[in-house]
Amino acid sequence: MIIFYNLSGDIMKLIIEKEEYINKTFRLDVKLINKMHIICNKKGISMNKLVDICINYALKNLDEDVNKEK
Secondary structure, eight states: OEEEEOTTOOEEEEOOOOOOOOOOOOOOOHHHHHHHHHHHHHHTOOHHHHHHHHHHHHHHTSOHHHHHOO
């Protein structure tokens, strides 16, 4: 938590919540990884961020039948 004061002298709190992460290892096709590196370089994002974006997009766009299986 970071504490700071506004112009009136009142104490203000800024609470920064951290996301929780778990490390996983995946084997992916070399051609796919090469395409992903190109995208990361063009967009200026990390490989982890691209994987996160892609997986979230895929999960949000699954057919309803697939989502109901579990």
